[in-house]
Amino acid sequence: MLNLVITLRQKTHEVWRSRFVRSVAVVATGTAGAQAITMAFAPLITRLYGPEAYGVQGTFIAILGVATPFSALAYPISVVLPRRDEEAIGLLRLSAYISVFIATLMAVGLWLWGAVAISLLEIESVGRLIYLLPVAILFAAWMQMAQQWLIRKKEFGVIARSALANSGVLNSARALLGFVHPTGSVLIVLASLGSILHALLMWIGIRKRTTINRSEPLEAPSLGIIELAHRHRDFPLYRAPQITINAASQSLPVLMLSAFFGPSAAGFYMLSTMVMGMPTALIGMAVSDVFYARITEAAHNSEEISKHILRATGVLAAISIVPFSIVVLFGPWIFSLVFGAEWGVAGEYARWLAFFFFFNLVNKPSNAAVPVLGIQRGLLFYEVLSTGGKVAGFLLGFYWLNSDIWAVAIFSIIGIFAYSGVMLWIYLCAVRWDRDARRS
Template sequence: MVNLVVTLRKKSQGIWRSSFVRSVAVVASGTAGAQAVTIAFAPLITRLYGPEAYGVQGAFISIMSVAAPIGALAYPISVVLPRRDEEALGLLRLSAYISFFIAALIAVGLWLGGEAVISLLEIESISTLIYLLPVAVLFAAWKQMAERWLIRKKAFGVIARSALANSGFLNSARALAGFVYPSGAVLIVLATVAEVLHALLMLIGIRKRTTIDLSESSEVSTSNVIELAHRHRDFPLYRAPQNTINAASKSLPVLMLATFFGPSTAGFYMLSQMVMGMPSTLVGKAVSDVFYPRITEAAHNGENLSRHILRATGSLAAIGIVPFAIVIFFGPWMFSLVFGEEWSMAGEYARWLALFFFFNFINKPSNAAVPVLGIQRGLLFYEILSTGGKVVGFLLGFYWLNSDIWAVAIFSVVGVIAYSGVMLWVYLCAVRWDRDKKAV
């Protein structure tokens, strides 16, 4: 027994000494702090604003989430891949050009057809604020650019501190504004300001905490930028549409609930989505941010990629199984207790979303491995099928069963099947990669 304890202690010390685990802990600590602030303020904010205000905010954030992945056509994701910083800086320059063009394109689109979107989602009360969307998308793209450079430089502490500071500002502002003017319009303005602030905090962190010579970007000529754009063309061709479709599939319930059942129902879903998505934000994203450069390095060094993916996925499953199971059994009671009696329906949604978000949580390593394995075209095909299935499931719940709960339930089950399939596919691709490397 003593030998077993000693062995376990040595194993745990060895795991903690791992640079991968320490990096995950740094990112997770900042995200945990940000989520802790959100959780601490949530009971107050939900009582100040109510389901309808949350639903209006949810419609805006859902539209922004769908537009944000094409804000720089996914080129920022490729910043981690080049061996030389000069190429990475060229990709950042390319991303910046594209982000301004896309933001201008969205502004023109809203000017021409914004009224139709407002009418469809029944958000006439905040009609003028829909024009904040280009600003939010632009700074979401800049935030992603800054974050990917920090990941490349392994400056995970800057990412953590930025997330914590931004969460503190956003939730404090929500609470203070809620006492004065508790409305969906206030939540939308603050969500946009938070995107701007988060991007600026990361850019400040880059200047202070990373060894970057900004003049180096001038060494990348326009012709070189075009060459980099062509070399990494699989990102705009496959990853940007995949990310957009994935965001659409996650935003779909909020938009469809707002359209079919009204803003209050969308507000219930918005809260349950926020709570159930916390483990993915807290640990899953931290693992993904650290795992991406790690598996890129492993591929460069000829290491066994399938083993890395399997180990990371298993670790996340062990971490997530208990908290998600608790929500399945006690969701409505927990939501009523914490957020107020009027939020009980959000707990019913959370019961089903727990299944969906558990598989979303453990899918993070597989998703991070996709660009390294060069299978982004296949991921796009998967995303189209997955989103199509979720749309059909949601429409089935509404038109056939005439129930918002059944619509959310079918959506979640389809998502579980889709995540299971893509994890198996990525693992098999990694096994083939390992086999091909050995054969060379």
């Protein structure tokens, strides 16, 4: 027994000394602080603004979430992959050019056909604030570019501090303006300004903390913009559509609830996803960012990728099962107590979304390994099938059962099967990768 205790203590010590765990802890600490600030303000902000204002903000954020992946055609994600910094900088430059072009194109399109778009999408609640989209999309792209460079350089502390500062400023502004003008338009403007602030904070951190490694031997001349765009063409061809479809699958419930059941239902859904998404934001994104850098390094060093994926997935499942189970059991009571009696319906949504977000969280390591394994085309195919199933389930809940809660429930159940299937597929691809690597 004593030997077992000593062995467990040694293993625990080894885990906490590992660079991977320490990096995850740094990112998670910053994210935890940001989420703690958000949750500290949430009881006040939900009482100031109400479900309808949250629903209006949710509609805008849903549209932004669908449009953002195409803001730089997913090229920023490729910044982590090259061995040489010169090629990564070229990808940043390419991403910047594309983001400016697409934001300008969107601004012109909204200027010409903005009213038509508002009518077709039935987003009259957002109204003329839709013209903020080009600015928000541009800075969302620049924020992603900065984050991927920081991941490449393993400057996870800068990511953490930026998230913390952005959350503090943004939530303070929401609370202060909520006493003066508690409307959805205020939340939309602040959400747009938040993406600008977050991008600026990370770029300031880059200037202070990162350097370009010029000591690597140049095996070939530096590639130009066109060559880089062609070499990493699988990102705009497969990853950008995949991320867009994934964002649509998460954003469509907000738009559909707003259209079918009114802005208040969308507001309930927004709050429930904000709370249920906290473990994903707190732990999942930290693991995803660090794991992406680690799995890329593992591939360069011919390590067994499948073991890394399996270990990270198991750890996430073990630490997240308890908090999600609590929401399943006591969701409506918790939401009514914390956010006010009028938010009890959000707790009913959260009960079902707890299952969905549990699988969303444990899927992060698998998803981070996709670019390294080179299976982005397959991920796009999965995303099309998954999103189609989720939308069909949501429509079934509305048209057949005429219930917003059942629509959310069916959406979640289909999402559980989809996440389970894609994790199994990615793991089998990693096993095949390891087998091929041993043969070569």
